[in-house]
Amino acid sequence: MSVSRPSMLAARPNVAAASPLMVLMGIVKRYGEGDATVQALRGVDLTIHPRDFCALTGPSGSGKSTLLQIIGLLDTPSEGSLRFEGQVIDAQDEATRLHLRRESFGFVFQSYNLVPALSAVENVELALFHHPMSAKERLRRAEEALAMVGLAERLHHRPQQMSGGQQQRVAVARALVRRPKLVLADEPTANLDADNALKLIELMLELREKTGTTFIVSTHDHRLMPHFPTIIPLEDGRING
Amino acid sequence: MKWLLYAWRNVVRNGRRSLMAGGVVAIGAVALATTLGFMLATFFGLGESTIRADVGHIQIAAPGGFENDTDIGHGLDGATQERVFQVLGRTEGVRFAMRRILFDGLAAKGNTTVAVVGRGVEAMQEQRLSTVFAPVTAGTALGLKEEDRFEALIGKLMASKLGWRPDDLLTLVGTTASGSINAVDVVGTGAYSTGVPDKDARAVMVPLSVAKSLLDTDKVSRIVVVLQDTAMTDTVLAQLKQALPELDIRDWKALDPYYQQVVTLYRNIFSILCAIIVVVVLLSISNTMMMTVFERIKEIGTTRAIGFSAGEIRASFALEGTIIGILGALIGLALAAALAVVINLSGIQMPPAPGRTAPYPLVIFIEPAVYLGIAAAMVVCGLLGALVPAHGASRMPIVEALGHE
Numbered sequence: 001m002s003v004s005r006p007s008m009l010a011a012r013p014n015v016a017a018a019s020p021l022m023v024l025m026g027i028v029k030r031y032g033e034g035d036a037t038v039q040a041l042r043g044v045d046l047t048i049h050p051r052d053f054c055a056l057t058g059p060s061g062s063g064k065s066t067l068l069q070i071i072g073l074l075d076t077p078s079e080g081s082l083r084f085e086g087q088v089i090d091a092q093d094e095a096t097r098l099h100l101r102r103e104s105f106g107f108v109f110q111s112y113n114l115v116p117a118l119s120a121v122e123n124v125e126l127a128l129f130h131h132p133m134s135a136k137e138r139l140r141r142a143e144e145a146l147a148m149v150g151l152a153e154r155l156h157h158r159p160q161q162m163s164g165g166q167q168q169r170v171a172v173a174r175a176l177v178r179r180p181k182l183v184l185a186d187e188p189t190a191n192l193d194a195d196n197a198l199k200l201i202e203l204m205l206e207l208r209e210k211t212g213t214t215f216i217v218s219t220h221d222h223r224l225m226p227h228f229p230t231i232i233p234l235e236d237g238r239i240n241g
Numbered sequence: 242m243k244w245l246l247y248a249w250r251n252v253v254r255n256g257r258r259s260l261m262a263g264g265v266v267a268i269g270a271v272a273l274a275t276t277l278g279f280m281l282a283t284f285f286g287l288g289e290s291t292i293r294a295d296v297g298h299i300q301i302a303a304p305g306g307f308e309n310d311t312d313i314g315h316g317l318d319g320a321t322q323e324r325v326f327q328v329l330g331r332t333e334g335v336r337f338a339m340r341r342i343l344f345d346g347l348a349a350k351g352n353t354t355v356a357v358v359g360r361g362v363e364a365m366q367e368q369r370l371s372t373v374f375a376p377v378t379a380g381t382a383l384g385l386k387e388e389d390r391f392e393a394l395i396g397k398l399m400a401s402k403l404g405w406r407p408d409d410l411l412t413l414v415g416t417t418a419s420g421s422i423n424a425v426d427v428v429g430t431g432a433y434s435t436g437v438p439d440k441d442a443r444a445v446m447v448p449l450s451v452a453k454s455l456l457d458t459d460k461v462s463r464i465v466v467v468l469q470d471t472a473m474t475d476t477v478l479a480q481l482k483q484a485l486p487e488l489d490i491r492d493w494k495a496l497d498p499y500y501q502q503v504v505t506l507y508r509n510i511f512s513i514l515c516a517i518i519v520v521v522v523l524l525s526i527s528n529t530m531m532m533t534v535f536e537r538i539k540e541i542g543t544t545r546a547i548g549f550s551a552g553e554i555r556a557s558f559a560l561e562g563t564i565i566g567i568l569g570a571l572i573g574l575a576l577a578a579a580l581a582v583v584i585n586l587s588g589i590q591m592p593p594a595p596g597r598t599a600p601y602p603l604v605i606f607i608e609p610a611v612y613l614g615i616a617a618a619m620v621v622c623g624l625l626g627a628l629v630p631a632h633g634a635s636r637m638p639i640v641e642a643l644g645h646e
Contacts, residue, residue, distance in 0.1 A: 069639075069640050072546070074546055074639045074640050074643070075638070075639070075640045098548065098550055101546065101547070101548050102547075102548030103548075106547075107543075107546050107547060109543065109643070113539065113540070113542075113543040113643070115540055115543070115544075116254060117247075117250040117251050117253070117254035118247070118250055122246075122247075122250070125243070126247070126544070126547065127547050127548070129243060129244075129548075129549070130548050130549075135243065138243075174547070
């Protein structure tokens with residue numbers, strides 16, 4: 001992970017000279033028009049490398065979620081450019097953005113966002129709908145992902161039959177089942193107690209070690225910071241190094 | 242299969258809403274099936290009653306014979322009649338045929354004279370056409386075997402006008418084929434009802450031989466053909482037209498404009514009714530699905546974030562709507578069939594149709610093709626009802642959808 005500030009580069013371990021996974025240059029995001037314009041991001045430069053595991057921190061309204069949404073190609077910047085594995089991502093090219101979301105990105109949301117009608121394993125399978133594979137293989141992969149997050153015994157439970165921590169682990173399994181290059185987690189511990197929050201971060205770290213997946217986690221829980229090798233402090237729409 | 246399972250799970254998850262939407266579809270299907278079943282039964286009943294009343298399936302006349310139907314000069318001569326019967330004898334589907342003479346004239350009793358539209362018939366054959374042939378309201382029917390008897394049946398309203406009593410002597414006056422005036426005395430054996438008041442005021446029916454005597458001719462106005470099955474009408478008509486190109490041959494629909502008028506009228510009424518039902522069903526489903534979609538906007542945002550396209554979101558909702566449409570239609574059509582059976586067995590009588598005097602039984606047809614069409618319409622309603630609200634939601638920016646509570 002590298003950011004525009006040299007101090008943050010110094011904080012990043014084990015990234016050596018690997019070619020960047022994603023590069024953000026001069027990202028600006030404005031909402032509204034005229035006098036009602038709100039500038040959520042004010043020129044963010046950020047370089048993300050494979051296997052990074054970093055926390056995006058900052059107070060409410062600092063732009064964490066907005067930045068995460070732009071990195072995850074869920075939203076488009078008002079200004080600036082993005083490159084993913086060297087490829088410039090055109091804000092208007094929805095087909096490419098959709099393809100990258102399917103193939104290279106995983107998402108974990110604050111309130112889990114599981115489909116209530118589906119069981120744990122079906123929720124995970126949902127992320128494999130676009131991957132050409134047999135139903136049997138899809139099921140096997142989903143079961144494997146759930147086993148990886150310690151939910152092998154909860155495959156057929158519906159979201160409402162599971163605790164918040166378990167639901168969030170299902171969400172992590174859903175994010176990882178496609179073996180993405182980058183997982184973006186937006187306040188994934190906000191609805192969990194301290195114990196479960198810690199377990200989730202430890203799980204993500206473990207999965208990063210196992211799978212080599214890059215994680216960017218937005219959080220304002222300072223108790224978790226020691227677990228992140230890299231911290232990106234965001235304040236008032238800028239990276240504050 | 243995975244999409245179907247996903248859609249099915251969502252249908253079940255929103256059980257109450259799905260039940261409401263499916264219920265609307267089912268009620269719509271019942272309404273449509275019952276309405277169309279009644280319409281078809283009415284058309285069939287009207288058609289058969291037209292045929293069985295006196296029209297038959299097909300009539301054959303000499304050129305101009307239909308336009309000048311009471312002018313025996315335009316009738317079919319003996320040789321032509323013989324040739325027609327030969328052709329009919331070798332045409333598949335023909336049950337039997339009979340001759341008829343139509344004439345205008347006068348009927349007099351004492352000092353009272355009324356204008357009549359007369360008909361010379363082969364009573365035996367007429368009775369084969371219709372079990373309610375010339376239903377007698379007073380006196381007795383025409384003799385079936387005594388073709389030479391000088392007797393007549395008269396319309397019941399005409400009987401009142403003439404002050405007729407059973408077996409009163411009547412004088413019939415007509416114009417012969419050569420144009421001179423002729424008269425015969427007949428015994429008025431009975432009064433009958435045609436079911437149409439206008440006809441009851443002027444109708445006279447006599448044996449064919451009496452009509453021939455009155456008009457002093459061997460010609461007949463028409464040959465009436467009765468088929469084994471009404472569905473064969475078009476085929477037989479085409480064959481007869483090919484075999485007898487010099488004659489004027491018409492089917493029962495062409496001969497009775499009343500049928501076409503009623504069919505057109507009913508079809509217009511029922512079309513509007515069906516359109517209203519379909520629109521109500523569509524709006525109800527759309528409203529229900531709109532609430533479902535609204536509740537699931539966050540889910541839509543999530544699925545789009547993990548790689549579903551807007552089109553796939555729409556398709557998944559459309560599939561849900563289709564499932565609801567299919568289930569609703571199946572339940573509705575089963576209920577409609579049960580309702581039709583109950584109604585058909587209950588023997589409910591409907592008031593007489595316009596221009597008719599007799600009530601008729603309420604019958605609802607269960608027509609597979611119609612049921613199939615209704616099922617298709619209801620499925621399309623379900624699909625469109627889901628697609629319209631899903632279209633808007635699927636186009637919402639992902640971030641906005643994810644932030645929806």
